[in-house]
Amino acid sequence: MLPLSLALVALFWSQGICDLLKKNQVCVDAIFEAFGDLNFEGVGYGEYYVSICNNSLKVNSIYATAKTYCKPEDIEPGFAMLAEYCTDYAEVELLPMSDFTENLTDSYISSMRVIDYEEVAEFDNITTTVLLSRAYYRASWRTVTTWDFETWSHHTFGFALYGFWGGILLLAMINQFINVVFHKRQSRVSTDPEHNAPLQDSSSSKSLAPIHTVNHWIRANIIVPAPFGSHHQRLYYWCAVPTRLEAIIVLSYWAINIIFSCLHYRAFIGNLYWNNISPQVWRYVADRTGILSYANLPLLWMFSGRNNIFIWATGWSFSTFNIFHRHIARIATLQAIVHSIAYTEMYLIGGYYKEEYDELWFIMGVVATVLMSFLLVFSSVWLRKRYYEAFLLIHIVFSIVVLVGLFYHTDIYDGEYDPYLWPPVAIWAFDRFLRIVRLVFCNLNLRFSGKKLQHTNTIASYSKETDAVRLEIIPGSAFLKPNPGQHYFLYQPLSWKGYENHPFTLGAWTSASENDASTPTHTTSSKKMESDIIVSTAAVSSGSGSASSHSDHSPTSAPSDISLIFWVRPFNGWTRRMRNACLNAPNGIVTRSNILIEGPYGERAPVHNYETVILIAGGTGIAAAVPYIQDHIRRSSPRQKDGQLTFSTRTRRIELVWTCRQAGLIKNIANRELAPVLARDDVHAAFFCTRDSGAMTTTASSEAASEISPVEDKEFSMAAARDCDIKIEHGRPDVRGTILQTARSITAEGAKAGKIAILVCGPAGMADEARAAVHTAMKEGCRSVEYIEEAFGW
16 A cells, blocks of 8 residues: 555656646756856856856856747746756856846847857857757757656656555455455354354355356466466475466566666657767666666565565565565666666766776665675575575675665765665664564563563473474563464574574464363264274373473473473574584473564464364474464354354364374374364374384373473363374375365365365475365365465575
8 A cells, every 4th residue: 555655646746747847947958958068258167057057158148049949938937947956056046137138139139149069069168149059959958858758757667666566465455354354254153062053155145156256266276376387385496486376476577677677768869968879778778777776675675574564464474575575686686787787888888987987976886786686696595595594694784785885876866866765774674673672572571560570481392203392482471462373583692693583483382371272172982082093192202201391490480371382393503503402401401591582473364264174284384283273172162142152163173184204293292282182073183204114003191191391281181191092104195185085075065064274384395285286176166275375485
């Protein structure tokens, strides 16, 4: 909305200036431009504005020529503009027309010498008043109007870029508003305790059938599928691949920038600034691409920040905005390179390249272009994945230098281009300010009753069997409300790389004040528990005992009753240092008070409005699935309303498919966070291990209760004490078959089966397989399927 508003205002403003002001000023403008390079004897010889404003011979000649060729109504506004130039640029007053009344009569003007453009080179010191020939005036008029048109076009095309993104964001916000209203209406349902009552399906409404048909076609052909084949999360020759919708937007923006960089160059022989065609074209191309590059900078910064109101307003993920950010950066950099090449060629043609190269503004432009080019190289996906901390540091430092360099580069234009540069500064400062606000909100809490400032505490543990660092963070804030779909950025400010911050998905949370989550609301018979061999709890292996037995290391005073749980796979950098700290600890557990969290970020997907939910996770991607399962337990607890039992979820069945390299991680989480749900009749889980050979079946006993940390005792003790089997299959799950079988079954049952949501968080191949399967189901006519992908965009 904001970019669209700015674009409309800018377009009307620029159109108004061109049509209303320049139209009655262009005649005088053309005349004084023609006289500007002529040297008259007397005051201001060789000085452009001083001679135009105070040299009596030149001023008299300008007045006489204006009276000859300009309309009477153009005289006053034209010379008002010239008087303003004299005041602004020469700090002198324009000699008034009244001083030359005797020399502006028709008889005097007719006696003045008329000079043509070809004669200009012969006059080095004009000693009398002269009159421009009509051909000379027309050439000057065409030169001025062409320059004004090109200048107007440069900025108008630049503002049109904001119109493009304003339109895209506006459509996305409208779509998000419709989705929110739709899901809000379905968020609460009335049914019996067994969820057997039929649920109303809005898609059955005949009046809305055409809308649903169009919506299904758009989702099946534009929103869900990959742009080609099945590549999206997987790299294609080390290139990130957007979704089809994202690709359409990105390619459209590339096309618009290319077209805008090539349109409307009015070069002609006889131009007073550059007589030949070549330097004119080089100058116009240089200015156009430079201004478009500047215009892209606010967009570049807007799509880069994580505290972005448009992420919330559109419902798009940060990964989507990151894709836009990267492509805008590439476009702006290529435009800067073309801008530099074009100006270099023009200066070489004019023979004054070396002279300009010594100027600070020129040098800073070169620095900015070179650093922008290096930013593209250092932002390659290969470097981002392997050396993220180095990439981030280079990115920030180079970006700051580029902005400073651009301020110096266009400083010679007296701030004309600063409106393009200050928005990135404001966006960056605002984003950093909100990060600080979030840090304070999450980590500090002043309790006035005890006059004590409480802060965040963290318990970190690592198990070789799970190959994952488990972080239990007790936030300092008493107002933090964890929800599914959230992720937080973790800081360790007192370390030697305290500037680093890393995003992690909230894997689970516990709350001492919400104990009802541990009690299943769906009755489960013993026969069910014995027969369903793929859902159950598992005892934590001896190697992971340290990851759960840390009663002696709990904080002495918890700032809040909430504990946030993260599972971190150690690779390089900060995660590896955290793993090593746990390994070096005497009992494998590290208690810290110097880890801060910033958040929450992310949006909760409305999976509770779907009758069937399939959660597909790979490795630590289980962190995206567990919070939705926890949320389902809470929502499936019945509440009394108007004499009826109501539930805040429509979900009747949850299918969890989790594959992991380490069986130890499966056992650990199944015994802890998943323990309350594995015995429920509305949650079914299938576990797969890709590293260990052979299927495994383990039994959880009441001894597992002793492995649960004190923070979790109240919530998990009942579930952990159950005896049931868990079967971990060897190999990979048939993700495509699972999705298609469920989707076809629901399609066959019709409206009574309700809708299905498929949420995926895991390796790139798994996510792409799931997306392709959903696309296939939609092409087969399944209209009730929704695809949700949880992924952090590199």
